[in-house]
Structures are given as C-alpha cells and as structure tokens.
Amino acid sequence: MLSFRPLLRSSCFSRTFAATKPHTFLTPTIGILGGGQLGLMLLQAAIDWNLRIHVLDPDADAPCRTLCTQFTTGSLTDYDTVYQFGQSVDVLTIEIERVNVDALEALEREGKRVYPQPSVIRTIQDKRLQKQFYREHNLPTADFILTADRADTARHGDFLPAFHKLGRDGYDGRGVQRIATSADFDKAFAAPGLLEKAVDFEKELAVIVARNERGEVQTFPTVEMVFHPELNLVEYLFAPAEITSDVDQQAQTIARQTADAFGIVGILAVEMFLDKQGQVLINEVAPRPHNSGHHTIQANVTSQFEQHWRAILNYPLGDTTFYQPAAMLNLLGEAGHTGPAEYEGLENLLAMPGVFPFFYGKAITKPFRKMGHVTVMDADMNTLREKVDRVKTNIRVISATGESAEG
C-alpha cells in the first residue's frame, strides 16, 4: 500500500536527497489490537500523519473508542475475531501482548504485514520462552530454572531467594511471587513457570528501542524506574537515568542486541536491572510502546508512539534526542475509592510550568488502577525532583461515591 512513484521534477530536489526515491504517501489502513491508553497515545501521534486506524477491544468504553476511524468491540484472544479484524486492515499492530497469536500467524502467512511479528509476540507472551531466548542469544539475564508446577518449584530451595514467575498471562505485577525462603513455596504458582534468582539490584533501568523493516535500529536514552514497593508497578521514572557512561553503554547495547535478536519490527521496551556489581541484566521486554516511554511525548524530538509508526510503516526512524530531563509519574486510583473518577488537584498541577497531566478516559477509578500519568520536565535535575514531589502531593484520583470506603 505504500507505493513509490517515479521522480517527477528531479531538478527541485536538493543534491542531498537526489539519491533517495521520493515516497508518495498513500495511507494504508492500520489495525491495533487493544484500545487502552497505549492505543490512545498511538492514535494521538497518528493524527499528524492522518493515518486511518481501526481498533479492536473487548470493552465498548475503551479509551480509544471515539478517536479511531473504526472501533470494533470484540475479544483479543478469540481466533475468529482477531482473524476477521485483521482481514479488514493492511498493517496490523498491538498495544497489548495478550492476543491470539494463531490468528496473527495465519494472517502473516497470507501476506498481511503484522508488526511486531507473531513469532516475537509468542516468545514474549510466555516468560519461559522469553528467558530461554535470552540464554540462547547470550543476552545477560538473571539465572533461572524452568518449573512445571508448585511441587517441582519447591524442589529448588537451594536457588533462593528467587522470584517465581508464571509462564503465561502475568501482567502489571500479577504472576510474580517473591520466594525468600522455602517457607514461601506455598505462594508458588501451580502452573508452568520459572524460578528466577533474585537480583540484588541498585536500580531498574529501561531502554526503548525501535527497529524498522529495513533493519535500522534506534534507541531512546536510558531511563531509571522506581517501582511502587507493593504493587510492582512503575511509580515514577527519571529520564535520563543517573548512571555511569559504562552502565549506560551496557543498557543501550543490550537493548539493540535484543531488538536485533528478535528481528522485531516496531517498538521493544527492554526493562533491565543494574546489579550491585555494576552489571546490567535484562528483566523482561514488551513488544510495544511502554509505560517507561510516556515522557517522550513531550521530552524527546520523536515520541515512542511516532517511532512505533515509523518502524511498522518502514519509514526512517526518528531522532530520539531529549530537549530537557523529564520524569513520569503514574496516576493510580486512590486506595478506598471505587466509582466515577474525579481528579482532585488538577488546577494546582496546571499552574506548575513544565507539568503535563494525561488522563486515559477511564470512567471508573479503582484502587491502584492506572488512570493516567503526569510528565514533568525541567532543565535542572534538582528542580525536576522538587516538581515531582509537588506533583505527587497535589493530585489524587478519587471518587466521591467511593469515598466512604476509606473512612
């Protein structure tokens, strides 16, 4: 669908570009599996290029519902639904990896452009395959043992402390259990999983990397994530990470090597540990735009969302330089509040320069539900940290109807 045309007036093209064929932009129809906040931000970035986009999501009230060319309500894990949806578009992508990969493989076999490729999604969907992939490709990652069930897991008391991870269907902190001593083995999952050596880490890092069809690879600057102590969700992040250039080099190299190893077309978010010995290890990856790159909308020349479009439409990848240091805080639903969402303190936020709230349009707030995020920017890192503290204490996602539950 992205056709090339002969050069019409070669004289008006400058010498610098004379060697490149001019590209005529004929918009293909793009499909996104998933209509949540990542889809929403992909749609927002797509407005600049007037992309025609269909979205599939099981929730008729999904954030993307009113912002795409066509919205279909349906299961992302049902073969027929995904297959039929895929038939209606030219290029198919995802904003969530829990999708029916069999349908995607069938579409790919029929010549549909499915990016990221189904094989990549299949490997990443299963943490067991994912970890084996790193081992096979000599990508540094914490040591692990595959486990069949709880009893099998409990045989590895000498491997503790460790994390037991469910092979499939874990997300956003679910599907991970810390096993500190043998007494914790009753918390291990009953299904196939893996036991991963606990890394005594200094920091958690992430690098978003993009790779297009021609194999061009481009990384975003390394960021530093601070996780919520209980929820295993990113609470906030700083970009760029405050790390040595050696550590940064390791993180950037690992991200590139991982993208190349997968041969992915699209965005890959690579989450990593920096251990106490200064070594960087892959934790896990996501084959799509990621929470660790939301700040790029404001802070970087190209956002992770535009970069994803560039990658899957096989355009040159964009410049990832940042204008200013940035931080990102997730806006989680307040504990004790379930019901129609209200944003308390928004006015205070909007009075602070370089503070950018983003609400996902979820009508109902629940405790710790991701309701939005706030990007904060400042040329000075200390001022940035002060602003982050002020933002944290100045906004709450609450529900008037749910408030009684708190008191």
Added chain:
Amino acid sequence: MLSFRPLLRSSCFSRTFAATKPHTFLTPTIGILGGGQLGLMLLQAAIDWNLRIHVLDPDADAPCRTLCTQFTTGSLTDYDTVYQFGQSVDVLTIEIERVNVDALEALEREGKRVYPQPSVIRTIQDKRLQKQFYREHNLPTADFILTADRADTARHGDFLPAFHKLGRDGYDGRGVQRIATSADFDKAFAAPGLLEKAVDFEKELAVIVARNERGEVQTFPTVEMVFHPELNLVEYLFAPAEITSDVDQQAQTIARQTADAFGIVGILAVEMFLDKQGQVLINEVAPRPHNSGHHTIQANVTSQFEQHWRAILNYPLGDTTFYQPAAMLNLLGEAGHTGPAEYEGLENLLAMPGVFPFFYGKAITKPFRKMGHVTVMDADMNTLREKVDRVKTNIRVISATGESAEG
C-alpha cells in the same frame, strides 16, 4: 460544570499550594464550531485531558470527523443549526470566525459559556468594526477610511497607495485588493469596506496571546511571517522573530493590550506590521488558534491549542517558553493538481531530524489549498534555515489524476 470540592486531605498538599483550593476535574461537554485543521489540532491537544467534544461542520468529510466524541454535519452560519448545536454542550468555542453570531448571543444570554465571546467575534467578523475598535482603543494600526461602495472608494485617490478591504466575508487572502493608483479603483469591492494606507513594512509579525476568565494574560514569543508573494497566505514563519528587543516589546505589549481591550476569553492571534521606521502596527486579529502558532505544538512548553483549552476552561495559562527556534511552512496543493492528494517526498522529510509534517486529512488537493504544514526545529538558526530550504524542495502535494493539467 467545573466544580470545586473542599480540601480532603490538607496535610498532603505542600505549603506552596496550600492556599489554592483543589480542583476536581469534571469534564464539561465542549462544542467546536468548525471541523477543519484548527479543530483537528484542538482535538489532538484535548486527548491529554480526556475532554468530551462535539464538532459542527458543513462538510461530512471534515478533518475532525472521526476524532471527536460527536460530529454533526450542518451550516455554521444558520441560526437554528448553531443554536441547537450550542444547546447540546456546556462550553462553546470556534475554530473559524464565519459563524452565526446571533445564535451565539442567544446562547450567551441563556447562560451558556461561549468563548470567545460573541461580541468579540462580531467585531472581528467585520474589518470595518475591527479597525474602528483599534482606533477607539488607541491601538496602533495603519490609517484608514471607511468606504460604502466602489464609487465612494474611488473618491480617495489622495489616500493611495492603499489596500481596499471588504468589510465582511474576506478570508485567506480573499477580500483584499491592492490599489496602487487611481487606475486600480475598478478592482475595489462594490460592498462596504475600508481603504487602508499601504504600510511600507520591513517584516510581518504575529503574537498569539491567551486570556482566561479571570483575566490572566499570557503571550507566546513573537514570530516573523513570510507571505506568499501572490496568494496572501503565510508561506513560512520563523519563531522567534529576528527583531530588536524594542520591536519585540512593542509587539508583545500591543498583543496584551488588544486581548485586554477585547476582554477576550480564549486565544487571540495578533498579526502586525513592522514598518520601516521601526513602529509596530496591528494588521488584523483572529479570535482562535492560528496558522502562526502551529509550531508551538513541538517547539513550546505549552502549545497554542492547549493554551486555548486552558483559557476557555478557566485553568491557569501555560508556560509559553520555547525549547528551540522553529520554522513552519504551509503545505499548499501544487499548481496544476486537482484530485486525490498524494504527498511526494515524505520519506525524505522523515529522514531529517527535527522535521515534523502534519497532514490535515483533506482527501482532495487543489492548487494552493492548505493541505498541511511542516514544523522544523533546530538549536541553530542557520541550520534551521538550511533545513527549511531542504523541506521546501523535498515535498509536494500532488494528485496523479490531476497531473495532466500541468503539462
């Protein structure tokens, strides 16, 4: 609709903001009259805050059609259509000033929040009223004479060289005629208009200013516009303008004073001449986001579009600082091409760092139709100018079916 709630947990608010009441964000339903490219960019900015927006436009294929909560096809100049549309929303705004002001005034009388106010739109719709407004408020503008018809106009041979401007319904270069000598009087308009002394200008400048309900006023940095020699359309602009600080001060002050004089709530774009004597004069204003502020999407902390939402929703106005110097080029349909639009050279553009094309989603290109724009950024002004030249020679909006007309 934007309600305030009592402070629930005062202890968690930092001292800096303790004096401010926390604001609970309950989204009002907003209506936009007009669904063109300015509406499109308003919708894009509105995604961050999850604003609920209805759009009215006569064209069922208007750029906004798939990106708003509700799209209504209907006339912007018909009383009943505008009045009924206004009834369906809480806050009403415009992206084009040729709308039925009587209907807006009726809605305002009934307590609807209509921003910019109908009185402002009424004055600006008629260039005669607009110029008299500047005179009454001691705002510097070129000398002028009101004219009733062509014969009346022809009586003012001693006022030449001048421009004859149609009072109402001129736009984008239409409704303006240069009258160099008495021989040109046959080009004067037959309808009520005004004869304005030609300003021998050095540069054309623009300042976008925002004013909210509480009367806070915030300007964007002064930009410099270069008009197409024949079309009277902005061909490109540079931000910030290369002017002395005295001239900048004049331009910024005039913009503020004009916003205050109108008492406008919303964005006001103030176009000005810098004459050869170093004096700044108002040319004309637009009470809405404007072509001279598209670069603010990428180049400034707050874009003109977000600033418009802040102003009409009565939020604190945003920081207008720019990250890097920027330029903006309008993408006009190529001469000799009418038909389905294609963008030749897009690939080249996307390979240049800091170059941001934006396409308005108009299916059909026509000679000189505004089809999109390109924002260009660079920390260095000379490199910026080089990039602008490369962009100009690397993209054309053409139509394969219309090509025969050219050759």
